[in-house]
Amino acid sequence: MLDTLLLVVIPYICIAVMLTGIFMNMFSSKLRISAPATGFFENKTQLWSSVLWHYGILTVLTGHVLGAVFPGFVKSLSGSYKAMTILETLALAAGLSALTGVAVFIFRRVAEKTVSANSRPADYAVLLVLGVQIVLGLTIALKYRWGISWYASNLSGYLHDIFTLNPSAAKAAGMPPLVMAHIVGGFVLLAILPFTRLMHLLYVPVGYLFRKPQILLYYDKDK
């Protein structure tokens, strides 16, 4: 029962909230969407917050996505001691880098007056959820050595079922509370995405790499 609540009901509520939020944002409040930068007030600490955080979390997220999309490949790696050592070390380093980043982020937001005076509760909330999620992830990585292979063999199946609308808690049920919390935390992040600065994730400016240096617009479109 609890498993169903945590692994099926809450995830779907979170995804529904996210989709509704994104839909609302895109169609009703375009101005709301920004990467709400505070670097204007102070940018010295950003090397230790923004850079460490973003590269760390990008590596970690890539790992999570690869594990979910290509479980077979990850499982085949788990037979090799060497490959696993490299993978675990990389993941741990990236996690620690992200943790440092988020810690400096929180410190900066509280300590830097110009920044804290212009912060919304959501700005703190998102940092807090991210911090908790990173700590949970790191603890799992250190405590449960079966983490990666279990993720590939069981959780990828569970995620697959969730996203193909064929939910079942069975594949991920009965896990230790830490793992459960990490899974639920992940879905909570999705839910708060449209209402916080995380919204900038949807606007990675890939088009920049392909466009011309000057954009010329005519009022009369016939031209």
Add this chain to the structure above:
Amino acid sequence: MEVRAQLSMVLNLDKCIGCHACSVACKNMWTNRKGAEYMWWNNVETKPGTGYPSSWEDQNKYNGGWEKTASGMKLKMGGQAKLFSRIFYNPDQPVMKNYYEPWTYQFENLINAPDGDVLPTARAVSQITGEFMDIKKGPNWDDDLSGSDLYAVNDPNLTQEEQQMIRDFETVFMFHLPRLCNHCLNPACAASCPSGAIYKRGEDGIVLVNQEKCKSWRYCVTACPYKKVYYNWNTQKSEKCIMCFPRIENGEPTLCAQSCPGKIRSLGVLLYDLDALTEAMTADEKDLVEAFRSCVLDPKDPMVKKAAAENGITAEWIKAAENSVIYSYVKELGIALPLHPEFRTFPSFFYVPPLSPVVRSSETHSGIPELKDLKIPARLLADKFTAGNVAEIERVLKKLLDIRRYKRALMLKDEHEARKTAAESLLSAEQMEKAYRLFTQATMKERMLIPMSSRGEDGDPYEKQGCTGFGIQGKKGWRK
């Protein structure tokens, strides 16, 4: 030949008295909002001086503008790959302390203070944090302080000897430099924007930031070598001078131009050749001004008119270009120069460089002084207006002196001197008469010839005063 039209401005620095009427008019209309308090879309600087934001001309510090490379051009802050890698942290980005921390005063304290023995005071309060603050810097902190050790000698354009000269009180000189967005022909801000939010309008060449597309990556702030794109910390979008487009579209001049008591500004349509510009972009530094001039087309030339019409420029605009004074200033007389052409953004605003009082040693001189007697060193002006080409700036200054010499001779009925000046000058007698008229008598209608645009009425600009950004549909952000 691909002809484009550009609304362009000429500022005659010789007539600028540094009164800041332009800045105040602009401020009251466009940047009196939360998050925009620190912005001065138009500001007037005292030169030599560090300016606003501090040392904006120093591209070793800010890495703005373009750079010539072996294969063409690239942004000085880096190519696309480098920009992308720096999206999480860009060390070249100016921060608030490079501008100043905006503040207000506790004015209500003056009225609400209880009876007492001491006068009530209105302390300064930061508009960012809401706390009391000591004001250390403001938008015009170095106004008229060109003799000062703190500001003038820190001007990035000065050599060691010139710094010493400024410390020496008797040779102190200064001039005022009104600055605003140059609505460049090759805008670096637009090229740097990851979201592609900055665009140039095809009809009139005004460069604007699309507030909905802007995602506050703030590369434009770094890329603009003039530091004329600002980041609104409240709405978290970039903003810049909009060339008063609600007014321009209705045939009215910009507020800065209209409010100028010195009548230093002229506005009008300039026709240029895009193909020639593409070539001029990579010219050598010392040839940049000449290369730039070669892109400017003569609007009276029938070939140009035909090509312009083929390119979709309306008859009204071509006629406006014909009668515009911009062409006369920039090419016919050749006395208006772009600010810092070495940034290679090709500004569409031009400056007539200032003359200056004579140095003390030549004060016995009578009549119009020689070029070498002027207090402002030609090299300093060359660094600002001709990418260091001293010969070019001397040609322009000499023309300006010739105009005065010629008119003085005529006033004193010295026909011989007048003829001699006209014969020796780079300008003909008619051209000098024309320049004299433009400088002294041209009416508002002559100086500012702005054709109506196809947009026509765009609503009452006063209704938009105080709104967040411009031309925005949809709701404001969460931040107030």
